[in-house]
Structures are given as structure tokens and as C-alpha cells.
Amino acid sequence: MLEIKAERLKLVALDARLAGLQSRAPEAFFEALGVQSEASWPPELMDKSAMDWCEEQLSAQPDAEGWYFWAFIWPGFMSGMDRLVGGGGFKGPPDQNGAVEIGYSMLVSFREQGLATEAVNALVEWAFSSGQVREVVAETLPHLIASQRVLEKTGFVETGSREEDGMKILRFALQREKAAA
Template structure:
């Protein structure tokens, strides 16, 4: 791939997290050379990587998508890193760039040992701020199984409201006006 077409690495930070958007290079390393992936992120090797809800198929699909569309860096996967411990804590991001109505869908997953500490909420709030920094984004949506109370609490704390049920999945919405200060 032409290096001139490669986006620059996107990083954002919150009080306890460093979030890095996976670009084509990082997405490929995550699949092909896990140690090089950790080295590129300057984190300790994480034996339990990736978090729940991310499997080999999803990682390969991400690599293929970013290879074909490097401009979607930031609108796909992000990793959540502790800048103090240099450890991967979880991942999340968007299902793609905003649609014609300005809607993006968000998702997230924490490694088991980093749950129940407010880190997922912090990551979601940071991703919301990044998304809304783009004028084209008008609304962020999420979907969670109706039996995932912890996931519901994360979304509620981040200002999402339930928008209805789709079978055993709860649909959530977040408007720009609800962005946490």
C-alpha cells in the first residue's frame, strides 16, 4: 500500500486511558504477529488478548476492511491501554463511518480483569467525544443483549437512552446534546 495514502496514527486520551485506533498495519499485526502488535502499541504482552466478543474472524475481517479502506481508521476498532501499566485493557470502536443520516454504531469489550472499574464507561465517553468532534455525526447508537446489565450501566452512565427492543437485543441511542462534559 502507498504510504502516502496511510492515515496517521490516531490516539486520544482520557484521565486513565490511552485509546489507539487500529490502522491497517496494527490490524494486520494483531492477526499475524501478536508480539509485534504488543510492541507497536508499547504494551506488555497480554495472554488473554483479545477481549470477549472479538474473535479471529472479526480480527481478520477488520484487517481486510482497513486494507481496502484505510480512510476508515478511527471509524473501526480502537484498543484501550493503561498508560501507567502499559497494558491492554479492552477494545471497542465503531461499525463504520457515519451513514447518510449521521449515525454511527459503537461497541466495546473489556478484558475480564479490568471490568467493574468504570474503564468501559470512560472509554465509551472518550469515543463519543471523538465521534462528535466530526460535524457529520449526529447520533451514536448501540445494541446490547438484554441480559447484559453491566453493558447497560456503561451506556446509561455515558448518556445513552433505550430506544426499544429488537428480539433479545436492546437498542440504545445517544444524541450530541447528551455528551458528558
């Protein structure tokens, strides 16, 4: 398994097998990750169609592990058991311009503890260290202030907005040169 170690978190990249377990056999998914069962899994915005899409992408591109979903695990949380606290990752490998889009979501009980910021930092560092990524972009909704704060704390700057289905979407970006500075 592809892993990133952060200060308080371990991030595990899903492969096609883990992605399939996540949507079809959650208990087997938790067991495979070595984490406590989470009744509130998955976090917001990670619905069944997103999980199925992730599995399809990883099945079609097994060498793209790391460019899709990562599980955010808090090792030895208060109970001594590892806890699955959130997830996120990228919407695929870098495009021809060296850009990837990042997304993330935390379980409600693990928000406002700096864990999302820690996970986003770790994912951004991993992407830039690949040598394939020049820019990481993110989109969020105007009312998701906590998500915007995560992006700002990790060095992203707002670069504009767009409309989709009558809804305004804010766009943020972080370039490798600025992250290294």
C-alpha cells in the same frame, strides 16, 4: 497513530497494519503498541473473524482510521508497563443520517473499574467532534447488565429492541444535541 487521551486511558485507533498484526502476530501487535503482552487478549466478542473483518475494512478504506477498532491502553499500570485492557470502536464511518454504532469489550481482569465508561465517553466525544456524527447507537443483550450500565452512565437511553436468531437485542442511542446539553 491516531490517539485519544482520556483520564486514565489512552485509546489508539488501529490502521490496517495494526489490525493485521492483532490477528496474525499478537506479540508484534503488543510491541507496536508499546504494551505488555496479554495472554488473555483479545477480549470477549473480538474473535478472529471480527479482527479479520476490521483489517479488511481498513485495507479497503485507509482514510477510515478511527471508524473501526481502538485499543484501550492503561499507561503505566501498576507494573509501570502500559497494559492493553480492552478495545472497542465503531462498525464503520457514519451513515447517510450521521449515525455510527459503537461496541466495546474489556479484558475480564479490568472490568468494574469504570474503564469501559471512560473509553466509551472518549469515543463518543471523538465521534461527535468529527462534525459527521449526529447519533451514536449501541446494541447489547439483556443479560449484559454491566454493558447496559456503561451505556446509561455515558448518557445513552434505551430506544427499543429487536429479535435476531431468536435472541432479544436491546438498542440504545445518544444524540449529539443531548450529549452537549
